[in-house]
Amino acid sequence: METMIGQQALLSIFSHIFFTGVSFYALRAVMFETWIHKHHVLQAQILYIFLSIVIGSTVSTFFLNISSWSRQLPYLF
Numbered sequence: 001m002e003t004m005i006g007q008q009a010l011l012s013i014f015s016h017i018f019f020t021g022v023s024f025y026a027l028r029a030v031m032f033e034t035w036i037h038k039h040h041v042l043q044a045q046i047l048y049i050f051l052s053i054v055i056g057s058t059v060s061t062f063f064l065n066i067s068s069w070s071r072q073l074p075y076l077f
Helices: 004-029 039-076
Strands: none
Touching: 004 039
């Protein structure tokens, strides 16, 4: 039982890191420069990182929920 919990935790960590990285890569396509005021580079970078974390964790949670729910489907029958 403990190994199953450990595997789930490891999968969750890797999933969150992976999808945060993917969202960071995808956000590079958005031109934030048009919305950012001059001399606010640090704030823009922090916003960029936070947006990546929010989007990545949301997508990761979605996929982890789908995975968990699909493993519970056999109990339906």
